[in-house]
Amino acid sequence: MTDKEQGKKRKSATIAGYPISIFFIVINEFCERFSYYGMRAVLVLYFKYFLLWDDDFSTTIYHTFVALCYLTPILGAIVADSWLGKFRTIIYLSIVYTIGQVILAVSAIHDISDTDRDGTPNNMSLHIGLSMVGLLLIALGTGGIKPCVAAFGGDQFDDDQEKQRGTFFSIFYLSINAGSLLSTFITPILRAQECGIHTKHECYPLAFGVPAVLMGVSLIVFIAGSGMYKKNDPEGNIMVKVCKCIGFALRNRFRHRSPQYPKRHHWMDWAEEKYDKLLIAQVKMVLKVLFLYIPLPMFWALFDQQGSRWTLQATTMNGDFGALAIMPDQMQTVNPILIIILVPIVDNLVYPLIAKCKLNFTPLRRITVGMFFAGLAFVAAALLQLQIDGTLPQFPSGTEGQVKFINMIDEKINIKAGNESIPLEAFSASDDYLTFSEPFSLNLGPGAENVVSLPDGTRSTIVIIQDAATYRHIEFRDITEKSEKGENEMRFLNGFNTTLNVTVGDETFGAIVTYNMSEYVAVSQGAPQFVIKNDVGDECVYTQTLSFGSSYTLIIPSTFAFGPNCADSIRPVMDMSPNSIHMAWQIPQYFLMTLGEVVFSVTGLQFSYSQAPSNMKSVLQAGWLLTVAVGNIIVLIVAEAATIQDQWAEYLLFASLLVFVCIVFSFMAYFYQYIDPSKIEAQFAHMEPNEKEKRKSLDMTKKNVYANDRRGSDSSDSSDKGSHQTKM
Known part of the structure; x- marks a missing residue:
């Protein structure tokens, strides 16, 4: 035996019967999953609010990325088994992975307040390009090592350590969910921090930077255990061999489609x-x-929308859980939490109970039930979306304009807008917006009647002021959509006789001149303090408790005066009410989806393993991962082709498609016959030597026949017929 072979077969140091090397692998997997899921948790919000893409395009790019992450495992498996081996493949692709995470973090270092004249942030094309390069490298890295790490961990055990190997895979699975749970909770907090070069904004560089550091730690930990690993040399990739075999059978069948060639029991027999x-x-x-x-x-296709559509749904909800305020992207932590809870319950309680009831709950039936639960989850999401839509403001259509009125005069007035008579107390606003599809007359009193034309599809605020003895109005544009990040849009209307500067934290409303309105500033949930200053340094602090998704105009009246009670004179006017549907209402749909995942995914992997030949389990693992990639591609197709305006209707469309597929699968499963691969393989492994020689002779005869004019003879026909008696 060579030194190299002895190195491969050496026993590594152990603790309680377990190789020490597996602890490096488990820590490596924890850090890598933290890196991946942490980055992915904030990715769709990064697309929408940092790169300024709309919902549909953000969803499209998100699912394209996820699809790539599940296509590249095939490439990783081929590279590992054919050339580099698992160890070196993990090392090299982890380096690529880390570089990708660093590039993504660097791409987010950008002052989005620095814009061109048309409002487009400077150098945005550069940052989009860097983001895409980073994501491509991450997809190559995470997908490429995916089929290698778990298998490499299994290689560390000897053949007589099946029990320890099984325990390792349980710990390995737990490390995946632990990394996912912690990262989906922590990275949204990092994202919500304020950072920036010139102005402060959400800190995506930190949200991506910490996962990049964790990926670096993952690589270092894995390399640290190098001297303890059992490293098997690549032995040729079975997937390549399978593909070549299938390709040869198809080509051979096509070449011999003439009736003169005898039919074979299965088209693969042409190989x-x-x-x-x-x-x-x-x-x-x-x-x-x-x-x-x-x-x-x-x-x-439904499952992976937890990170896209469901996260965007959470941005229009109330995340106040009392002592804890949950951000929209943190709701994804519900999935790994429920997995940790449900897996032991389903395995140790539900399945045994079903078995005691004498129900034949086969693996394929479990998979069918899992798909059905996922469909129910999207029905629940659609019902919730209908409730959310009912609480949203009725924004103007493309042919309408909306307006509300604010009285900045220190006395009650009565105005008439169109046919509506509106009484307005001093420094107060009308109750709600009025909608007009045509120009309307605005009567502020004798000698103060005007015709107002509102731009289509806009909301406006008309502020009524007094010049000497005359009333006149000033028009300001309002926002026409909810803040989908769950933040509160705030602005100030200055009725004071001097210019005022207003700040909240590191954000500024700028210098607001008399009878002017500031721009909107996004303010997070809580009790922020608004600091109001004049030119001589007088200061007033106004505090307002804010929930999620509201919009306010804060009136500073002409009667305002700096002093101990200055904040009492500031009048808040609600432009849009806060989100009223609580995020906790998403838990039922997460529960149904996670229950479906536990029944579907775990069972599917076990079924694939049990039905796969001994040397082709990796082929079915690659096929399983490919279904995830195709599922994300389906999301892209539906999102682009459906053109559905209402989100609840899109949820129902996906649910309907899955129920239809569920019915089709149940018919396919009904006709599937379970097999024991070891028994089928044993039929060939235990062939008598003379039988093998006979089969070899027959095969040589066929090759000679087909190598000539490809003309069959009676003798060769009979030989073929005699060699196809076994039904597979």
Whole structure:
């Protein structure tokens, strides 16, 4: 035995019977999953609020990225098994992964307040380009190492350590969910911090930077255990061999489609001229399972919208949980929490209870039930969206304009807008917006009647002031959508006789001249303090308790005066009410989706493992990961092609598609016959030597026949018929 072979077979140091090397692998996986899920938790909000993309495009790019993350495992498996081996593949692709995370964090270092004249942030194309390069490298890294890390951990055990290997995979799965849970809770907090070069804004560089650091730690930890690992050399990739076998069978069948060639029991039997019957039988088993995979991507199309559509839904909800305020992207932590709770309950309580009831709850039936639960989750999401839509303001259509009125005169007045008579107390606003589709007359009193034309699709505030003995009005534009980040849009109307400067934290409303309105400033939930100053340094602090998603105009009246009670004279006018539907109402849909995931995903992996030939389990693992990629591609197709205006209707569309697919899958599952791959493989492994020689002779005869004029003879026909008696 060579030194290299001895190195491969050496026993590593152990603790309680477990190789020490696996602890490096578990820590590596925890840090890598923290890095991936932490970055992904804030990604769709980064697209929407930092790169300024709309909901649909943000969702499209998000799911394109996720799809790439589940396409690249095939590439990683081929590289590891054919050239580099698992260890070096993990090292090299982890370096690529880390570089990608660093580039993404750097791409977010940008002062979005520095804009061109048309309002487009300077150098945005550069930062979009860096973001896309970073995401491509991350997709290559995380996908490439995905099929390697768990398998590399399993390689550390000897053949007589099956129990320890099983425990390792449980710990490995726990480390994945622990990393996911912590990162989806922490990175939104990091994202909400304020940072910036010139002005302060949400700190995406920190939200992406910490996952980048964790990925670096993951790489360092993995390298630190290098001397303890068992490192198997690449032995050739079985996926490549399977693909070549299938390709040869298809080409051979196409070449011999003439009736003069005898039919074969299965189209894969046309590969017998080049490949042995054991490999062909194994490929047949794999194809049977892969055929069942065809409907499965629809489940992932719904599942992965937790990080896109459901996160955007949470931005229009109230996240006040009393002592804790939950941000929209933190709601994704519900999924890993429920997984940790539900997996042992389902395995140790639900399944045994079903077995005691004498119900034959087969793996394929479990998968069907899992898809059904996911469909129910989207029905719940649609019902919740209907409730949210009912609380949103009725914004003007494209042919209407809306207006409200504020009286900045220190006395009660009565105005008439169109046919509406509106009494206004001093320094107060009308109760709600009025909607007009045509120009309307505005009567402020004798000699103060005007015709007002509102731009279509806009909201406006008309401020009524007094010049000498005459009333006149000033028009200001209002926002026409809710702040989807859950923040509160605040602005000040200055009725005081001098210019005022207003700040809140590090944000400034700027210098507000008399009878002018500031721009809106986004303010987070809580009790922020607004500091009002004049030119000589007098200061007044006004505090207002804010929830989520509201909009206010804060009136500083002409009677305002700096002093101990200055804040009492400031009048808040609510332009939009705060979000009233609580985020806790998302928990039922998360529960249904997570229950579906536990039943669907865990069972699917176990089913694939049990039905796969001994040397082709990686092929089915790659096929399983491919269903996730295709599911995200389905989201892209539906989002682009459906053009559905109402979000609740899109949720119902996805639910309907999954229920339809669920029915199709149930029919496919009904006709599926479970197999024992080891028994089928044993039929060929235990062939008598003379039988093997006989089969080899027959195969040589076929090759000679097809190498000539491809003309069949009676003798070769009979040989073929005699060699296809075994049904696979």
